[in-house]
Amino acid sequence: MDLEKHPQKPVVSAEPAGIRASDADRDRIADILREALAEGRLDAEEHAERIDSVYRAKTVGELEPLVRDLPAAGDGARPVGAAAASPAASAASSRGYGYGPEGPATAAxxxxxxxxxxxxxxxxxxxxxxxxxxxxxxxxIDLTEALFGQRTSVINATSIFGNVEVRVPENISLRGNGAGVFGNFEVVTLEAPDGEAPVVVVNGFSVFGNVEAKPKRGKRIADLHDRLRKHLG
Incomplete structure (x- = not known):
C-alpha cells in the first residue's frame, strides 16, 4: 500500500505525548478497542486489560501504545470476499438490544x-x-432491566470500607479486572452465546471493602427486549 496515498488516521490527540489525557481522548481509544473486540482482533482478556489501562492513563502518551497495532475506529478491513452488512441488517441486529447509533462521547x-x-x-x-x-x-448498579446505548459498557468501581454491587442479566458478557487490598474484588465472568449481546466490563479495586459483579438469576436481557418490541410493534 502506498502510505502517501493512504495515510494512517491518527487515533489519539495530536497534542504532545506528555499532555494530560481528557475524557474524550480515553473514550476515543475505548471505541477503537470495542471495535477491535467485535472484529476478533482482540480476545476478551486482551480487551479487558487494555480497557483497564485506558481509564488509568494520565497522559496522551500512555494511550497511544494501546491502539498502535489496531486500525482507527471505522477503518477495520473486512475479510476478502465478505459483503458489507446493509444498514437495514445492522439496524435489525442492534435493535434487539436497544443499541443506538454511535454518537459523540458523553460524560461518564x-x-x-x-x-x-x-x-x-x-x-x-x-x-x-x-x-x-x-x-x-x-x-x-442493577442492569437487569436497562437499555444499552452501545455494545460495550465499562464500570469503574472503587470501594473503600464500602460496597459496590453490580447485577447483570444472565445472557450478556461480563468481564472484569481489579484487586482487593484487605477486601474483595469478584467478577463472575460470563460469555454470551449471542455475539451481538452487550458486554459489561467492571474494573477497579477495593480497600477494606467489597466490589462484586455477577448475574441475577432468572433475568435475561433478550426476554425484556422481546417484550418491548412486541409492545412497540
Missing part, C-alpha cells in the same frame, strides 16, 4: 456513596462509562 455517569447509599436500577439507558465510588457506603 457518577454514582457516589459516602456514609450513604446510591442505587441505579429499573428502566434506564446505560452509557459507555459509569464510575462508582463507595466510602463507608453502598452503591448498587
Amino acid at each position: 455517569e457518577n454514582l457516589v456513596a459516602v456514609f450513604s447509599s446510591s442505587t441505579r436500577k429499573g428502566r434506564w439507558r446505560v452509557g459507555g462509562r459509569t464510575n462508582a465510588f463507595a466510602l463507608f457506603g453502598n452503591v448498587e
Whole structure:
C-alpha cells in the first residue's frame, strides 16, 4: 500500500505525548478497542486489560501504545470476499438490544456513596462509562432491566470500607479486572452465546471493602427486549 496515498488516521490527540489525557481522548481509544473486540482482533482478556489501562492513563502518551497495532475506529478491513452488512441488517441486529447509533462521547455517569447509599436500577439507558465510588457506603448498579446505548459498557468501581454491587442479566458478557487490598474484588465472568449481546466490563479495586459483579438469576436481557418490541410493534 502506498502510505502517501493512504495515510494512517491518527487515533489519539495530536497534542504532545506528555499532555494530560481528557475524557474524550480515553473514550476515543475505548471505541477503537470495542471495535477491535467485535472484529476478533482482540480476545476478551486482551480487551479487558487494555480497557483497564485506558481509564488509568494520565497522559496522551500512555494511550497511544494501546491502539498502535489496531486500525482507527471505522477503518477495520473486512475479510476478502465478505459483503458489507446493509444498514437495514445492522439496524435489525442492534435493535434487539436497544443499541443506538454511535454518537459523540458523553460524560461518564457518577454514582457516589459516602456514609450513604446510591442505587441505579429499573428502566434506564446505560452509557459507555459509569464510575462508582463507595466510602463507608453502598452503591448498587442493577442492569437487569436497562437499555444499552452501545455494545460495550465499562464500570469503574472503587470501594473503600464500602460496597459496590453490580447485577447483570444472565445472557450478556461480563468481564472484569481489579484487586482487593484487605477486601474483595469478584467478577463472575460470563460469555454470551449471542455475539451481538452487550458486554459489561467492571474494573477497579477495593480497600477494606467489597466490589462484586455477577448475574441475577432468572433475568435475561433478550426476554425484556422481546417484550418491548412486541409492545412497540
